[in-house]
Amino acid sequence: MNEDKLRAEDLYNKIIPVHMDANFFFERAVRSLDRNHYDKALKYFGKAVEYEPENPVNHCNMAGIMSEMGDYSGSNSVLAQVLKDVDPAMTECYYYMANNFANMEQFEEAEKALVTYLEEDSEGQFLEEAEEMMDLLHYELNRPAKLHRIKSREGMVEHENARALLEEGKFAQAVELLEEIVKNHPDFLSARNNLALAYYYVGLFDRAKETIGEVLEQEPGNLHGLCNLAIFYQHEHDIAELASLLRTLAVTIPFHQEHVFKLATTMGILGQHEVAYRHFRRLLKDEDINGDPSLYHYTAAAAFNCERYVDAERCWKYAQRLDPESDIPKFYLSQLHQYQEGTSVQPKISYHYHLPFEEQLKLWELNGDQMTEEIKHNPLIRSSFFWALRHGDVGTKLQVIQAFAWIADDEVKQALQAFLQEPGEDMELKEAAALVLKGMGIEGDILSLDEVGESSVEHVKDNLLKKDGNWQLVIDKTLEMMGRSSSNQQQDVQSLWMEFLSKSYPDTPQLQHMEAWSAALEYWCAKIDGDSITYQEVATRYGLSVSTVSRYARRMDSVCHMKGRKRSYL
Structure with missing residues (x-):
């Protein structure tokens, strides 16, 4: 009797109690999935939800199983409940719902869900997959989606716009846009690097260097930052610092294509043409970009500048085959041949792909x-x-x-x-x-305008006024701002403006900023009248910036050669 009692107690002590919690059913569900038992997995995930109804992961797992079993509508119901009642911040649910709608061929609904995912999700976990699905929906709906932004790429579109502005030489606009990007995204180092360049181009060298310092403080090995810093050292003629940094850059072997290109162009600008040539040669082996004629020009420029003339000729000829309509490879080939024939001195070839x-x-x-x-x-x-x-x-x-x-x-x-x-x-x-x-x-005896044809300055003026009658408004605005003016001054305004239009023709500027043209016109008319007027005075009266008045006045000077002129010239 006692022996039987002992055996029962031993047996009881060997029993391991089972704790039925959410983790227990989750593990059972995963094992069932491994065996492709979807019905059991769904049941176990359902149990996990019962134990932890506030855990959105279990709900999503259940929705995923339902989708695998073809119950796309049921899956979406679960996902909608997650967003409504459990965790509205779980934005990936919209991506899952888009998949379900697409499988049901409800492409309009799929598009709505996918757009919501892209515009609301900050992590971008399924960004590549979402972009592929967007292409599919574009094909199925025969129109692009009305997508206003991609939140996980917030700042990227603006950054591309800023880069375009830099390439177009619109540096002040680029500064304004990049400052806003950096303010909103302090860790966006590419934008901060480009902001440093923009500062450099507008002459704010101290701010440029300070901005590069901010980049390198966050990421000491940032290659773009180091390359930009080297350019700044060269500008400052800081030979010691530049030499030290060049030693580091010369032995740097970047992996990513973008980094290789940045280092190659920087070393070329700094006169390290052998290093630049070596990196450009690496890029020519990359099938993704070796169809770009500009890359062959960069390589040819580096080759020419380090006296590898055979390689330079080969690269320019290949660029010519890739870009037969362009004069750029033809021009540089002609320069190479003239130098080889001894009819010209050795030029330093620019790395820019243009004349x-x-x-x-x-x-x-x-x-x-x-x-x-x-x-x-x-x-x-x-x-x-x-x-x-x-x-x-x-x-x-x-x-x-x-x-x-x-x-x-x-x-x-x-x-x-x-x-x-x-x-x-x-x-x-x-x-x-x-x-x-x-x-x-x-x-006179050397050339008469009439010898060119029946056109004359008056003919050019007539064509301008037919093209855009608003040019007269600039004269009217200038005379209005000048107030009381003598007949000579009025004649100056009309004569100078028409001279500028005639000499600019047919590439006359668009009338997009009438006040700026009026300000520039009044400035030069005052100057030829002997008035000691300044840009600041004119800018204040017209409500413009000094730089704007200066820029438009320089444009007129470039055409009419205003410096030192008096009224007798008009």
């Missing part, structure tokens, strides 16, 4: 006098101008002709006179060339 004069035109708007001096003494840039006048398209030739008004030396005079004799050239281009020559004081 050298195009870069100068962008920079002229910022500092015309300095750039004019540079072109006068840079044979590569000069030759690119004359090349473009012979071989460029209509728009390019017009830019060159207008730029020649800045240079106005004997070689320009001869080139424009020869251009006027070219048969088949566009008559409007010849008109522009004739006006530039007239601005240089060349007329």
Whole structure:
């Protein structure tokens, strides 16, 4: 009897009690899933929900099983309950619901759920899958989705816009946009790097360097930041710091394509052409980008600058095959051949994929006098101008002709006179060339505008007014702001404005900022009248910034050569 009692007690002591909680049923559900027993898994997940009704994960697991079993409607009901009653912040439920709707071929509902996921989810866990589904829905619905933003990529679209502004030379606008991005996303280091560059381009060097310091404080090995810092050291002529940083960059071997390109271009700018060439060669092996003609130009430029002329020629010829309509590879091949034949000095080739004069035109708007001096003494840039006048398209030739008004030396005079004799050239281009020559004081026996054709300055004016009658509003606005003015002053305003339009024709600017043009016009009219007016005075009266008045006044000066003029010239 006692022995039987002992056996019963021993048996009881060996029994392990089962604790029926949510984890117990969760583990059972997972084991059932491993055996493809979906019905049991669903039952066990349902039990887990009963034990922990506030846990959204168990609800979602149950919805997932229902979806696997083909009960898409039931799955969506569970997901909707999660969002409504359990955890409204669980935004991935919208992605799951979109999948269910798509499987039921309810594409409109799928699109709504997917757009909600993209616009509300900050983590982006299913971002790639969501973008693939968006492509499917675009195909099925035969229209793009009305997607306003992707929250997990917040700041990315704005950043791309800012980068575009930098490439277009709109540095002040880029600064404004990038400052806003950095304010809202302090950890967005790419935006902070580009903000540093934007500061650099507008001349705020201390702020540029400070911003790079902020990048490197967060991430000391940030390659973009280190490359930008090297550029700044070069600008400051800080030889010691630059040399130290160059030693680090020279032995750096980046893995990512974007980093390789950044390092290659930076080393090229810093004159480390062998290192740049080595990295560009690496990029040419990347099948994703080796169809880009500009990459072959970068490689050719690095090769030429480190005297690898055979490699440079091969790369430019390949760029020409990839981009047969472009004059860029043709121009640099001609430069290479001229140098090899001994008919020109060795130029330093720019890494930018454009003719050298195009870069100068962008920079002229910022500092015309300095750039004019540079072109006068840079044979590569000069030759690119004359090349473009012979071989460029209509728009390019017009830019060159207008730029020649800045240079106005004997070689320009001869080139424009020869251009006027070219048969088949566009008559409007010849008109522009004739006006530039007239601005240089060349007329009478040397050239008459009538020799260009029946067009004259009056003809150009008529065409302008037909094209946009609002040009008269600039004159009216200027006279209104000047108040009481003499007949001579009124004549100055009209004559100068029409001279600017005539000399700019046919590439006259759009009338998007009438007040700015009026301010610039009044400024120059006051100057030729001997008035000691300043940009600040004009800007205050017109309610504009000094930089705006200055920019528009420089544009007029670039065309009409205003500095030092008196009324007798009008």
